[in-house]
Amino acid sequence: MDYFLTIIILVSLFIILAASFDLIIGYCGLISIAHPIFYAIGAYTSAMLAKEAGVPVPVAMLIGALAALVSSIVVALPSLRVSGDYLLIASIGFQLGLIELAKHFHEIGGAGGLTNIPPFLIREVGREAYALLVVVVALLTVWFVRWMATGPYGRMMSALRDDELAFSMLGRNAIWVKVSVFAIGSGIAGFAGALYAHYFRFIEPDQFGLLASSAVLTMVVVGGMRTTWGPVLGAIVLQTLPQAITFFGLPPSVLGPLQGIMFTGLVLVFMFLRPQGLIAASDLWRGRQEGARHD
């Protein structure tokens, strides 16, 4: 039973990550793969606040999300002011740099990881309650991304993706839109990280590196970018598949690389055979107020 609850929690966490990443890379067209670092910032901030400062876990989680949001602005603002292309480089540099840095900080557990993170809900109510919480947050994230994508922001993001110069000439602030979307998506990832930390109670820097980046990217690409259910489907398929492999009882030294190869392989297969992913997005934007036609 605990095993299934853990799978449900992991799948839900990846749904949160994939859906919020789709907002950034799919809807807004911002090229960055550093999403897991904001997951890490949320996880570490919340874990440290609860463990060392005795901050109540729900408060620590919210501060964790806020920390991810703020640091994403710090990364995105300077690079997006120069040009969109710099975001990829700046964010990967930030991701790998911060991971290396974390490995050398013994106060946060160093390379060995941070242990004994205070749990939340599990002891008082039970694992089921925690699983329910994570599922609800996942559904809220999916709903929120859809709400953003079909509202006034969705129209702006589509136009911005199509032609940034024409978009600016209409009086729209392209940098503001990009930084806002990047920050919101990253903040959500930070909250997911906090949810991870207080359930598994152990985090280590290497969890949040390029393997995690490729996993989240694969989920969005395979599931279907710019669709409501694509990232959900991608997260379910790609989170359960590696779990299935573990049943073969392969040693961990083989399992990790195998999963990496699987992700890369899947992205390649999909790029050639079904670039739109399992669920294809419409190439014409539709707002949710479509009922209110005046013709």
Add this chain to the structure above:
Amino acid sequence: MTDVLKIRDLNKSFGGIVVANNIDLDLRAGRVLGLIGPNGAGKTSLFNLVTGVVKPDSGSITLNGDAIDALPIYQRARRGLARTWQNLRLFPSLSVLDNVLLGPRDYPGEKLQSLIFDARGVARRQAENTEKAHRVLQRTGLGAVAHSRVQDIPYGQQKLVGVARALMNDARCLLLDEPMAGVEGQAYAAIQRVVRDIAESGVAVCVVEHNVAFVRDLCDEGVFMFAGKVLARGSVTELIADPRLTELYFGT
């Protein structure tokens, strides 16, 4: 008659190519100025300099008396500067109506906090803009294609979408880059009528156009550009009758 846009001593060169050579130019409220000159004269470059797409080497630009030189593109637009593009630059992922809905200076919901704390206000302004957009689409003869994709309508109508999108700005100054190129029939008459109407409502309009008949019928005045220089300003009939200019225009 008030000057809406004032350009003074504007200079710009790309490597060896001079696209603006000491340009002084004023656009007046309610008047249509035709900008003519051969290919490569610097007409589009002048629009790019005015709108902030390209930074000048020197010179100054004022809009309604305020210097706009230091402002980014979007802030110039918010002060009432609108333009169309020689190569359209429409948004292919959006319907005609949604292309046009992005045009107002103040876009409801652009500020995230208003989406959350003033959802009603955003919805109300959005509805007002939708009504306005439908009026603009009717006016430009696009009413029937409001919900079409921009790439599915004829080229002439696509040009009109660019104009309609710019009209949503309620601009003080409107720059049209070759609105007639590739346009014939109904769209031709529609563009001519719309530009006239806009000018009559007090907007300063500048039109770049190779179609001489169109410029002559529409514009109150013309300016002849060559190699980044304004060579002459006067009535369009005079300009096209000047043998020196026609020689430059058609090349020798």
